[in-house]
Amino acid sequence: MFTSTTFLSILPEVLILVLAVLIFIVEPFWKAEQRRNAGWLTAGGLLAAMVISLLFGQPGEPTTTFGGMIRFDWLGFFFKLLFMFAGAATALLFMDNEKIGQRGEAYLLLLASLLGMDLMAVSADLVMLYLAIETTSIPLYVLSGFMLADKKSTEAGFKYLLFGALTSAFMLYGFSLVFGFAGTTNIYRLVEMFTAGSLSVGAAFGVLALILVGLGFKVSIVPFHFWAPDVYEGAPTPVSGFLSTASKAAGFAVLVRLFFVAFPEFAASWTLTLAILSAITMTVGNLLTLQQTNIKRLLAYSSVAHAGYAMIGVVALSQLGATSVIFYLAAYILTNLLAFGVVMAFSRVTGVDEIMDFSGLSRRNPWLALMMLAAFLSLAGMPPFGGFVAKVFVFAAGVQAGYVWLVFVGIVNSIIGVYYYLNVMKFVYLYRMPNEDEENHPVPLTRPYAITLAVLALGVILIGTVFAPWFGWSDAAALTLF
Amino acid sequence: MVPLSWYLVFAAALFSIGMFGVLSRRNAVAILLGIELMLNAVNINLAAFWRYGDVRLMTGQVFAIIVFAVAAAEVAVGLALVISVYRNRHTVVADEIDMLKW
Numbered sequence: 293m294f295t296s297t298t299f300l301s302i303l304p305e306v307l308i309l310v311l312a313v314l315i316f317i318v319e320p321f322w323k324a325e326q327r328r329n330a331g332w333l334t335a336g337g338l339l340a341a342m343v344i345s346l347l348f349g350q351p352g353e354p355t356t357t358f359g360g361m362i363r364f365d366w367l368g369f370f371f372k373l374l375f376m377f378a379g380a381a382t383a384l385l386f387m388d389n390e391k392i393g394q395r396g397e398a399y400l401l402l403l404a405s406l407l408g409m410d411l412m413a414v415s416a417d418l419v420m421l422y423l424a425i426e427t428t429s430i431p432l433y434v435l436s437g438f439m440l441a442d443k444k445s446t447e448a449g450f451k452y453l454l455f456g457a458l459t460s461a462f463m464l465y466g467f468s469l470v471f472g473f474a475g476t477t478n479i480y481r482l483v484e485m486f487t488a489g490s491l492s493v494g495a496a497f498g499v500l501a502l503i504l505v506g507l508g509f510k511v512s513i514v515p516f517h518f519w520a521p522d523v524y525e526g527a528p529t530p531v532s533g534f535l536s537t538a539s540k541a542a543g544f545a546v547l548v549r550l551f552f553v554a555f556p557e558f559a560a561s562w563t564l565t566l567a568i569l570s571a572i573t574m575t576v577g578n579l580l581t582l583q584q585t586n587i588k589r590l591l592a593y594s595s596v597a598h599a600g601y602a603m604i605g606v607v608a609l610s611q612l613g614a615t616s617v618i619f620y621l622a623a624y625i626l627t628n629l630l631a632f633g634v635v636m637a638f639s640r641v642t643g644v645d646e647i648m649d650f651s652g653l654s655r656r657n658p659w660l661a662l663m664m665l666a667a668f669l670s671l672a673g674m675p676p677f678g679g680f681v682a683k684v685f686v687f688a689a690g691v692q693a694g695y696v697w698l699v700f701v702g703i704v705n706s707i708i709g710v711y712y713y714l715n716v717m718k719f720v721y722l723y724r725m726p727n728e729d730e731e732n733h734p735v736p737l738t739r740p741y742a743i744t745l746a747v748l749a750l751g752v753i754l755i756g757t758v759f760a761p762w763f764g765w766s767d768a769a770a771l772t773l774f
Numbered sequence: 775m776v777p778l779s780w781y782l783v784f785a786a787a788l789f790s791i792g793m794f795g796v797l798s799r800r801n802a803v804a805i806l807l808g809i810e811l812m813l814n815a816v817n818i819n820l821a822a823f824w825r826y827g828d829v830r831l832m833t834g835q836v837f838a839i840i841v842f843a844v845a846a847a848e849v850a851v852g853l854a855l856v857i858s859v860y861r862n863r864h865t866v867v868a869d870e871i872d873m874l875k876w
Contacts (some may be wrong), residue, residue, distance in 0.1 A: 411833050422840065433855065448873050457806075464816045465812070465819070468820050472827075475827050476833070478860060522874035526874050
């Protein structure tokens with residue numbers, strides 16, 4: 293049956309598709325030097341789609357549409373808005389990257405993967421979920437290997453594809469076993485089957501482990517993180533930024549929905565596993581970050597560590613836990629996009645991305661240095677930035693659920709984090725360029741970069757100071773899980 | 775009739791062979807072949823579970839068809855990436871594609 297709710301439940305996806313088709317039609321008529329305007333079109337279109345969805349497409353009572361394929365609730369809606377914002381920011385950051393910004397298909401691929409992410413956030417059926425995950429991944433493989441003449445980029449795309457295809461095969465095997473055991477693929481009906489069912493704890497644990505391989509790859513938790521640093525370093529930097537934020541958040545959206553809704557019955561067996569994985573992820577991620585000399589690899593390993601922090605909220609398996617994960621992801625998307633944006637703006641002018649090369653940035657472009665400081669302090673978890681509040685909520689959820697040791701590991705790791713984030717800022721603020729003539733080597737910002745970075749920096753500060761409304765929205769989203 | 779467990783054991787064996795291929799083969803195309811084997815094992819699982827479960831529900835069959843379609847798309851992109859790596863490096867041996875590490 294097709295009702296207005298059916299249409300509203302996929303309104304953002306429909307708008308994204310319309311936008312993609314529009315770009316597909318318009319772009320060939322532009323001259324080569326105008327092609328970058330597709331970035332303005334993409335970002336503007338996505339912001340318009342967000343506004344339209346907010347005005348007309350707000351979910352009411354959680355319902356299921358399309359024969360149980362799509363769940364229309366605040367959890368999915370909030371994540372959709374986050375992804376679309378991240379997509380708009382990424383489109384603007386694409387524009388002045390000369391390898392990728394002049395090509396209309398880059399924006400199309402971005403929109404295609406965004407479509408997949410939106411569907412990931414609302415999938416209520418394993419078939420839909422698999423399709424959405426692949427819709428997200430396949431365009432991202434292409435985007436990672438987008439710079440055809442660049443050895444690192446093609447290698448990054450290739451590695452990402454191999455790891456992605458392998459882990460998704462594991463996850464799919466898990467899905468097929470779930471289908472076999474429960475006789476249904478609907479996430480909201482799995483819970484009945486698993487509660488009433490005859491499934492032993494061991495079998496359930498095996499199936500969950502298979503599924504966790506696929507989702508662990510998406511959110512890059514240890515030991516499924518090997519691809520992350522290589523891909524982030526090789527891929528075009530705007531794509532790395534998108535991978536480390538929206539793609540990771542989409543993985544968490546699925547993880548939260550799947551584990552909170554479908555398998556609460558087997559909580560004891562998997563929360564402890566996830567807690568151990570979370571502790572290992574934070575520790576390994578942070579220790580490996582310590583020895584990085586390339587800023588993109590540093591951000592890659594730090595994003596692995598951040599997946600570990602966010603996982604604490606999933607482990608807590610409470611309403612506060614879900615709220616804190618969602619809040620953490622919102623803050624993290626803004627912060628990490630800002631960090632990658634600053635690196636992009638810097639590397640575009642200088643052509644280098646080693647940490648050493650950032651020496652004297654505060655004299656070459658004070659505003660860029662200031663925004664980098666905001667991003668890195670937020671990543672380190674310092675007030676008054678978003679990262680601080682997000683960490684507080686996640687740790688609070690952990691303590692509330694009785695995982696004090698895990699929170700302790702998290703706090704120790706945050707302190708390690710402060711060291712390497714501030715180490716980068718040391719180069720930016722205290723060190724000078726080798727011959728001390730920063731005035732002759734300015735780092736100008738083009739308009740798309742300036743707008744995006746300013747908006748993101750304001751967002752990072754806003755989410756850290758006026759956090760009550762954000763927390764309210766996250767809470768409303770988390771409430772639909774219970 | 776052949777019991778369901780035979781199909782499941784067969785699928786598990788196929789999955790393991792595919793995984794072994796992915797982990798042990800050095801040629802990129804052979805790795806992709808291994809992944810295809812793993813996905814086919816999933817399809818056997820789905821078809822068997824459908825046949826031995828409620829045959830009026832088409833979920834298993836539809837799922838298998840979707841897996842086919844997605845696997846084809848994935849391999850198309852995979853081979854394209856292998857070609858682009860080959861043009862840059864003149865090799866498709868995974869061990870030699872090692873610029874990015876640590």
